[in-house]
Amino acid sequence: MSSAASTNSPRAAESGSSVVISVDAMGGDRGPAVVVAGMAKSAGKNPDVRFVVHGPRDELNRLIARHKVLADRCTVRDAAGVVTMHDKPSQVVRNGEGTSMWSAIESVRTGEATVTVSCGNTGALMALSMIRLRKLPGVNRPAIACLWPSRNPQGFNIMLDVGADVRADAPDLLQYALMGASYARNGLGVEHPRIGLMNVGTEEHKGKAELKLAQEMIARAAESGGHFDYIGFVEGGDLASSKVDVIVMDGFTGNIALKTGEGTAKLVGGFMRDAFNNSILSRFAALLAMTSLKRLQKRIDPRRVNGGVFLGLNGTVVKSHGAADATGVSAAIKLAFRLAQSGFQDRLAARVAQSQAAIANESQKDATPGDSDTGVAKES
């Protein structure tokens, strides 16, 4: 339960530009010390971030006291229970009250924090978020969006859904396109994102029926003032491509693509280490190339792209990798901060509402492009 009193209120101390992030300190593979270290790392770089932290109070207070930079910037919410990686989502929904995960989501639900970050069990986090925050009006299936290293100026492409739901129908894929575009604008600063739809070929006749339908719907949304371009079908080889910013697919496909990509990067990295360990000469060469190899490692370091964002709920949830270290947690907090500061949640909600209006207009068969109800958030 999240009933505990606060050590000091982050809201009270909040300045004009400061942002409160709700952090679930438990449930990660490496325990709360690493999560608090990640918070300290972020706090050291960013004077405007403050935290509400959820977990066993005494333990958290002890951990926070180790980091001077966190002094007066944390509120602790006592929560004794922990959701483990083995807990089934359905059980957590029934019995999860009193866990740090539940409490962390609660802070967003009540408006005490803008975004929550958790390293815990993905399925449970999504299930709890759905139940407690509820879906945005007009969203049928929420999605998990993640970042993939790319050759684009912003350094990353967005792929979604990577596993919220194994299925997606054409209207879901349209919603993913809109939510992904909004994320690209607010999370990566890409003003006019290019959207691609994942398929087994770029020719129009290829793929499954729902993809052809989704293609038509997304293209129409782009034409009628969606503030994004639709570039058509893309393939697995385009995840890192500079011709696209957001790649849309169902959660089954996204999960396979994400894990295949991660696995391949790891495999090639392992082969590379083997190659450099092969002889004295090559070990010497590795030493000489150290700076370059470190730059390479940084470029493909999964900790830098840590943070899956749950889209389509009344509140933003950032899922950090379960095995994240302090650097990884800090990356997830940075992403959460950026989304909070940009007002992402409100813009996304406006964007979804607007698209609902457009779809409704269109189903009346005489929608005029540019003539739809776009009062709220043209660039959301």
Place this chain on the structure above:
Amino acid sequence: MSSAASTNSPRAAESGSSVVISVDAMGGDRGPAVVVAGMAKSAGKNPDVRFVVHGPRDELNRLIARHKVLADRCTVRDAAGVVTMHDKPSQVVRNGEGTSMWSAIESVRTGEATVTVSCGNTGALMALSMIRLRKLPGVNRPAIACLWPSRNPQGFNIMLDVGADVRADAPDLLQYALMGASYARNGLGVEHPRIGLMNVGTEEHKGKAELKLAQEMIARAAESGGHFDYIGFVEGGDLASSKVDVIVMDGFTGNIALKTGEGTAKLVGGFMRDAFNNSILSRFAALLAMTSLKRLQKRIDPRRVNGGVFLGLNGTVVKSHGAADATGVSAAIKLAFRLAQSGFQDRLAARVAQSQAAIANESQKDATPGDSDTGVAKES
């Protein structure tokens, strides 16, 4: 049309161990000179390989004459037409007679050659193969199997289907498992292959309904003397894993996984080149590590794993990459030779027939494991 006279008959000259491969010389991105160079490369390494080559006779004779090692080892079948990468499969099926692709398949259909190799348009090659060779009795959907670099002793894992059909039902996935096991035995020499089913998680409750059903069917087939192990669900990160030899999935998923993996390997390779070009010191280091880097390159070289095999037809078809160079073509020919020499086609057919009998037995609800009609090919 494949009516042309032969320069000399490969069958007539065939010794006990020699194998005839039918080669479509046209349709690759680099033209017939590269294909003939690949044949020469194979012929130089392997005294037992002979060829029936399909394409414009005069041009082919001229190209073959450049390679001494090909003398008296090729039969040319004149075919003026070429299937291009832009031809639609349906058009090729209607109007493809007279093309080198049609003629190359014809050599397998008539029994003149055991396996055919083509660098041409995949969709057209599959469509023509289906129409001319027909599906094996008991196979609903043929599959394309390809090799993926792995940490296993054999150096590769098999993944299928990678794109013959975007859909697969549970019985199709069972067939893929059986055909993949047969390919692993005959193509890679893995006596007791371990089969995994691609899903978004390894827990039993995860994924789509057809995967749970397929899981049960494959597990039962493994238990009732299938000469393979079923290890359960695997994930995208397991493509290169040493815990599995054959990974089964529908063609949509397989195509996405294959292209994502290839794309990621290319991305990391590109980042690596950038890293080594970064400074004079790192360029010097790259020079020192040359041998090791070349070994690495060889390990992830797509030309070494060139060759998608069409499974489930009355005849074996190897699809070489359209952009393959002589080394790539030679790798595809080597694979074709190995499959031909092992009697793969007959073993696969026996295996499929046997599984049909087993499924029929089981549907009578009292099949005793080890008691089924297994006369033909216990280890096929």
